[in-house]
Every structure is written in structure tokens, then in C-alpha cells.
Amino acid sequence: MRKISFGILTSLQSFEYENIRAIWREAESCGFESTWLPDHFVPYDLTERPITEPVLECWITLSALARDTKTVRLGPLVSCNGFRPPALLAKMAASLDVISEGRLNFGIGAGWMQLEHQAYGYPFPKTSERIKQLGEALDIVKRMWSEEKPTYKGQHYEIAGAVNNPKPIQKPHPPIYVGAAHERMIRFAAEWADNWNFASDVHPCTITDYQLRANTLENCCNEIGRDPQAIRRSWLGLAVLGSSKGDLEEKISRLKPKNMERELFLRGMVGTADETIQKLRDYLDLGVSEFILKFPEIRKEGCLREFSANVMEKL
Numbered sequence: 001m002r003k004i005s006f007g008i009l010t011s012l013q014s015f016e017y018e019n020i021r022a023i024w025r026e027a028e029s030c031g032f033e034s035t036w037l038p039d040h041f042v043p044y045d046l047t048e049r050p051i052t053e054p055v056l057e058c059w060i061t062l063s064a065l066a067r068d069t070k071t072v073r074l075g076p077l078v079s080c081n082g083f084r085p086p087a088l089l090a091k092m093a094a095s096l097d098v099i100s101e102g103r104l105n106f107g108i109g110a111g112w113m114q115l116e117h118q119a120y121g122y123p124f125p126k127t128s129e130r131i132k133q134l135g136e137a138l139d140i141v142k143r144m145w146s147e148e149k150p151t152y153k154g155q156h157y158e159i160a161g162a163v164n165n166p167k168p169i170q171k172p173h174p175p176i177y178v179g180a181a182h183e184r185m186i187r188f189a190a191e192w193a194d195n196w197n198f199a200s201d202v203h204p205c206t207i208t209d210y211q212l213r214a215n216t217l218e219n220c221c222n223e224i225g226r227d228p229q230a231i232r233r234s235w236l237g238l239a240v241l242g243s244s245k246g247d248l249e250e251k252i253s254r255l256k257p258k259n260m261e262r263e264l265f266l267r268g269m270v271g272t273a274d275e276t277i278q279k280l281r282d283y284l285d286l287g288v289s290e291f292i293l294k295f296p297e298i299r300k301e302g303c304l305r306e307f308s309a310n311v312m313e314k315l
Helices: 017-030 058-068 086-099 114-120 127-146 183-192 207-224 245-255 273-284 303-310
Strands: 005-009 034-037 073-076 106-109 151-153 158-160 176-179 195-199 232-242 269-272 288-294
Touching (some): 058 086, 086 127, 176 183
Parallel strands (some): 073 106, 176 195, 195 232
């Protein structure tokens, strides 16, 4: 039987560290296998939140949580390539894998929030250029995780005998997660990813739409001679569980973002327990084996335990 795992993505916006630690420990006790943080310096939902809202830094917070948890895998979803030189990021990630005793999931992306880059003084070139930078960055990161004194000279980055000890505990390296929804990035994931993550919260889609993207991934893998089965598939999206139809309707009315249409909101794992289980099974049939969930009610006591008992334990 195919292994299924569940994770949570926790916002860093207006959360005290103690809140996040408590949520992650609850997730760990409820059977969630991975815990994730976004990599942003300011709120990324600027239609709902003021830009001055407090936001903790992703990698620093992950380092603390690595010592405050025991079993869950943890990582950024995803680390923005433009924020840190790849050699530094390789060193940070290797250190975190050691600190966490081999629990790092390494999510990385090209970055998309132009306002954030400009505010912090980072260049924000066009999309094609950012994707090229991401490829060079991953080349450097993987070399620094595996070689003793790697040297690399690319169009955007270079290193010269960059010693990186200690190496990550995980061999050959921590799993690389690449988020991709459009063909250019799906093609990139086919080349570089150990796990292709589809962000349904950003790109709400039907099961048919997802199937088309999965077919694109398989075609891209076949073109470059890579086995599509070598890439694990994860799905990221909203999760709202209703105890009844009436309870669900009340939650949809209260939790749906004002700028999101009802139909798009319902494309997440939004439903009663039976409805949610069926949605999960539909994605399992398309090769998804990991579900990373964003719970709008995550501050509510028992939210994760309720989902675990009524959905996860029944699959």
C-alpha cells in the first residue's frame, strides 16, 4: 500500500514563537509527519494584512523548532533563492540537518514577491532569469553537500574550493522540494526535484487540472531520461473540516478570504470528513503521497487532533 503522509504549513505572521512551538508539538503528537514555514520577511497576503504586521524569519525559527521537536521533518516551503547566496544557504541547510538529526526537507523556489525584494534591496530580474539563477544555486548547494572542496563558475554565482563541513546527515542529501504549477517550473522540477510540490492554495485547480500538470511532469521527465516515479508528489492547500453540512457552511462563510470565490475555496480540502477523505483519495489516485495543509483554524484548540482522528486515521 502506498505510504501517505501529512504535514502542516504554519504562518509566521503575527505568531509568537511559543504559539508556533505549541502548534508543531501538537502536530507531532497527532501523527503529522512534516512541519513547514514560509520564507517571507513581510506578510505575503497583502490584500488581507498590513505590511507592518510582525513576521519571524524562516530559517532562524526553523533552527529553534528543530530543538523543540523530536520526530517531525521540517523545512521552508519554500526558501526564496534571491534572499541568500547559494553557498551560504548550503551551509545553513547542512547545519540545520545536523541540528535536527537528519530531519530537514529542503524546499526552494525562485521567488515571486517583487515588493519584498525591492524593500530589502534584492534584485528582482525577470522570471526566466530567476529560474536560471535557481538552477545554478541548486548546482552549488548539491556540490557543497557532497564534495570536499567544490568549485563552480556560472553566469550568476561562483565558488572556489568552498569547504562545507559538517555535511548533511541525510544521504545523498536532504530531499529537495520544488514548487511548480506552470510548465517552465514543472520542467525545472523534472530536472532538479526529489519532490514536486503543487501549491493549490495559490493555484486552486480541479482534479482534472492537476492531472494535466502531472502529465506535463511525466512528459518532461521522459524528455530528459528521468524516471517520473523518482519524483515524489506533494499537494499544498487549505484544510477546513466541518462536523456537519451546517457547520461547514458556517466555517466557509467565516474563513473564506474576501477576495476568493467560493468555488476556488472549495477546491482545497474543504468539506465534511467523508468529503475530505474522497478528495484525498482522488489525489492519491494521481500519485500524490504527501499532503501539506494550511489550517485557517490552527489557533483553535483541538483543530489538528480533530483532523487527525476524523480524516487521517480513516484513510
